[in-house]
Amino acid sequence: MNLTVLIHCPDQKGIISAVTNFLHEKGGNVVYLDQHVDKQAAIFFMRLEAEFENGYTQQLFDSEFKDTLAPRFNMKWQSHLKKIKPRMALFVSKYNHCLYDLLSRYHSGELEAEIPFILSNHKDLGFIAEQFGIPFYHVPFSKENREEAEAEQLKLLKEHKVDFIVLARYMQIVSSTVIAQYPNKIINIHHSFLPAFAGAKPYHAAFKRGVKIIGATSHYVTEELDAGPIIEQDVVPVSHTHTIKDFIAKGRDLEKIVLARAVKLHLKHKTMVYNNKTVIFT
Amino acid sequence: MNLTVLIHCPDQKGIISAVTNFLHEKGGNVVYLDQHVDKQAAIFFMRLEAEFENGYTQQLFDSEFKDTLAPRFNMKWQSHLKKIKPRMALFVSKYNHCLYDLLSRYHSGELEAEIPFILSNHKDLGFIAEQFGIPFYHVPFSKENREEAEAEQLKLLKEHKVDFIVLARYMQIVSSTVIAQYPNKIINIHHSFLPAFAGAKPYHAAFKRGVKIIGATSHYVTEELDAGPIIEQDVVPVSHTHTIKDFIAKGRDLEKIVLARAVKLHLKHKTMVYNNKTVIFT
Amino acid sequence: MNLTVLIHCPDQKGIISAVTNFLHEKGGNVVYLDQHVDKQAAIFFMRLEAEFENGYTQQLFDSEFKDTLAPRFNMKWQSHLKKIKPRMALFVSKYNHCLYDLLSRYHSGELEAEIPFILSNHKDLGFIAEQFGIPFYHVPFSKENREEAEAEQLKLLKEHKVDFIVLARYMQIVSSTVIAQYPNKIINIHHSFLPAFAGAKPYHAAFKRGVKIIGATSHYVTEELDAGPIIEQDVVPVSHTHTIKDFIAKGRDLEKIVLARAVKLHLKHKTMVYNNKTVIFT
C-alpha cells in the first residue's frame, strides 16, 4: 500500500528521525518527505508518503502510531490511502465556467476524485450535469426556507458520504452548520486577490480603484466571509483599456485555473491548515 | 522638433480627425497616436507625438491650440518637447535598494531625467549620493520641526526647479502643502499589492494573512494615504516556507522594478490621471 | 453600423489624418483607433472602429475607400462588420482539454463565432461534439489516403463557408493546399515556448533540458512547421520536483488559455500579419 501521512505538532527535537524510523521498522519505504517549521509559532509540519510491500495496513499504522509517536510528540495527524478517491460535491449557481472546467478535467481522468452530485440553488446548470451524467439536485435557498435548505444539503452530503465540497462559483453563503461539519473541507473560489476586494462585486471594486492587476483566490471556507485560509492565488495584468466586462472575462480564466489547482492540492492531501493559514506541500 | 501632446476632454464626435488635421496643417507628422475612451465616464484621452521639420515651435503650438481646438472640445491638455529632460528630486530614508537602482539606471543613461538633488530625513544614505556625485540634503522631520522642514523642502524644490518628486522608500508622510503644489507629480512606491495592506508594515500583514502572492504598487501621492492613482503594480509568488524576512527580501526586488517602471512612464509623459485612476499609454 | 477597418501600408506622412477625415466626412465617428509603425521595416499599421448612424454601408465604404485613399497610400486593408460572427471550424485529435474549453466558452456566449463543425482524424472526441450538439466529421488521415482526406477537408470547409480554422491540439500536419487557401487563417496551439522545442514531444525535450519555466504558443500556421507568426504566448514555472506527466498537466492549462486568447483576438480582427510576425491590437 501507499500511505500518505500528515503530521503537525509543537516543534521539538528528533521528530523526523523518530517518524522515519517508525516507518522503517514497520517495513515502509519513505518515497517522499517534506517538512516545515513555523519558527514564530513553533509548530512542526510534515507530509510523508511511504510504500509498504509487506501487507502492513492503514489500520495497523493508525493504531500503532496512535499509541506511540502521536502522544509522545503531541501530534495531530491523518493518514490516507493513495488508492482511495475522495468524494467531492460541487455546489454551483448560474456561472458555468468553473463547473465546465472541473467536469472536463474529471472526465479526462485529471482529478482523482468521485463526484457523487452537483447541487445548485438555481436550475440553470442542470443541463451540464446531464451532459456529463452526474446527478443534479436543485436546492433553492432563501431567507424563508433557510433551515429546510440547510437540512436538505446536510442530508445529501451525508447520504453520498461526501468528503469535501467545492463551491464552483456558488453565489450563496454557506450556513454555519454546514461549515462546522466540514471544517477546512469546503473550498471556495473568490474572484479577487484577497484580502483586496472581499465581499460582493470585486471586479467592480477593482475597476473603480484602477488596479493594474486582478486576481483570484481559492480558500477554505470559514465563518468569516472570504477570510478563510488561502490555498492558491493567481493574477493577470489589466489596463485602463479594459472595461468591467473585460475584467470579468479575464477573471473567468483565472477563477477556473486557480480553483482547479486548489482542488488538486486538496485531493492529494497536500494542504495543512493552522492559524487560519495553509502549509502547501508541492 | 518632436512634440508630445496629452489631451483629455468630454467624449464627442470628431476629436481625432480635428486634432490630426490641425497638426497636419501646421506641417507636423503624427508618428504616434494612442487614444482611449472611458465610456462609463464619457471622457476621451489622447496622446500624440508629432514631428515638425519646418521650424514650428512649441510656443506657436501652445498659443494656436489654446485659441482653437482646446476651447471647441473643452480640452485639458499639455505639450512637452522630447528633448527637455524633466527634473526629478529623490526623497529617501534608510533603505538603499530603490535609490541604488534609480541611480545606476540614471548613470547608465536609462532615465531621461536630471536629478538635481537627493533629500532625506536621515543621514544614512548620504554616502550613496556622494558615490554618484549628486547633492544630498539632510532635512530631519519630526512633529516639532514639521513646518520648518516643510518650508525647507519647498524651498529646495523651487530653487532646483524640480518637476516631480520620487519617494524612493521615503518612510515619512509628505505634507499636504507639498502634495498640493505637486499634484500627480509625486510618485511613491508602496510595498504591497494595493488596496490590500495599505499603511504600515504591509509585509507583516501579508504574512499574517497567509497570502500566496505579494506585490508592490507605484502610485501618485494624494492626501489619502496609499490611495492615490495607481501607475504600476507587480507581484511575486510566496509560500509557507517564506518568513517575513524573505517577504521583505523578495519585496525589495519588486519595489525597485515597479518604481523604476513608473518613473520611466512619467518621464515619457505616458501617464494621465482622472477620477483617481490612470491612463497609461504604452 | 459598426465597422472595423484594418490597414497597412508603407509608412508616410498624413495617413492618420487622411483616414480619420475620410470617415468623418462619411458621417462616421471613430470610437477606437490604434496605430503602429515598424520603423525598421517602414510599415504603417492601423486599426479603427467607426460607428455610422446615417445608413452608410460597408459596401459603400469598401468601394469608396478602394477608389480614393487605398491607392493613394498603397494600402492593404480589410473591413469587417461587428455584427457578423466569423465561422470557425475546429480540428481535433484525441486530447479534449482545448476542445472542452473552447466549446464551454462558445456555449457561454464568450466567443463571438459560429462553429459549423468539428473535424477529427480520430473518432474519440465525437461524443463531446454530441454533448454540445455540433456536427462532427471523422476524416482519417494517413500516407495512403492523404489526397482524399485533403479533398474532403476542403470540401467541408467550402460547404460550411468556414472563415478560419482552429487546430485545438490537432496532432496532424495540415497540408500545403489547405494552408494556401487559408493564409493567416489557421490558428495552432503548440505546447512549448517557441522557438524553443519546436516539433514533436516538446514537454519531453523541456524536461530533458531542465528548464525552470514551460510555455505554450499560439500561432498562425505556415508551410514551415511551428514557425508561423506568433499570436500569443504564456508560461508557467516548473521545478525539479515535476515529472514529464506534471509538465503535461500544467501545460494543458496553458494551452487552453493561450489558444482561447488567440482565438478571441482573431475573432475581433485585432491581429495583423507581416514579415512572419504579428501586430496585436489590444
Add this chain to the structure above:
Amino acid sequence: MNLTVLIHCPDQKGIISAVTNFLHEKGGNVVYLDQHVDKQAAIFFMRLEAEFENGYTQQLFDSEFKDTLAPRFNMKWQSHLKKIKPRMALFVSKYNHCLYDLLSRYHSGELEAEIPFILSNHKDLGFIAEQFGIPFYHVPFSKENREEAEAEQLKLLKEHKVDFIVLARYMQIVSSTVIAQYPNKIINIHHSFLPAFAGAKPYHAAFKRGVKIIGATSHYVTEELDAGPIIEQDVVPVSHTHTIKDFIAKGRDLEKIVLARAVKLHLKHKTMVYNNKTVIFT
C-alpha cells in the same frame, strides 16, 4: 554549529531514516530537510540543515560520515558551515546593470558572500569597483594573449581563494581550463529564455522571430556554450510596440533579478547538479 549537508546517491530504501538517525545520534537537531527522487534516473537527493550545541564539529562529521553512511549508500556529499561566507569573484565587461545590482545587494548585507575582486577584459567599469571599494583587475583578452590572460585569471582566483565565479554580463567566453577547475562553480546570465536564442544577440533574434515574451536564464557554465545546467529563469511580456532597444531595456531588469536569485541559491548551497540539470531546494 549549523551544518548544511548535501547528498546524492542511487535511490534505495532507508536513506532518510539512516541519515536523520546518524545526525540525531551525534546530538544534532535537523531543522530543515528537503529531499527529491528522480525516479527515471533512480537518483536520490537530500539537503539537510542540522544544529549542534554540543561542540560537535564539521571535521568530526566529515570523517565519521565518510566512514559510515557515505560508503554504505554510495553517496556523493558535501557539508558547509553556515557561518562561512563563500568567496565570489565577479567577471564583467562593459554593461553595468548586473554589477551595480550585485554590489548594492552586497553592500546592504543581502548577499552572504565575500567579494575579493572584480575582473574585467575592459577598463570601463573600474570606477564602479572604486565606488564600492573593491579591487579591480583589468585582464584584456584576445586571440593573441589568450594563454597569458587565462594564466592571470587562474592566478588571481587561486591567490584570492575564490570559491565561485559570477559572470555578470562578461562578454567573453571562459576558457576550458578555468571551467575545468571550477565545475558547477561558474554562474552565467544569458539574456534569453534558453534554449531559445542561445549564442550572440538573443534580443535581436527574439525581435526577428516576433515572440510575445522574452526571458533571461542563469546557468552553470560548461564547455558547451549556453548549454549548462539551468539554475533560474524568468520572463517578461513584450509586444509589437517594442523595439530591439526596448527588449534590451526590459531585459536588463530581468537579467539582474535572475542572476541575483541564482547567486543567492548558490550561496546558500541550495543547488545540486546532475545530468546537466539542477535540483533547486527552496
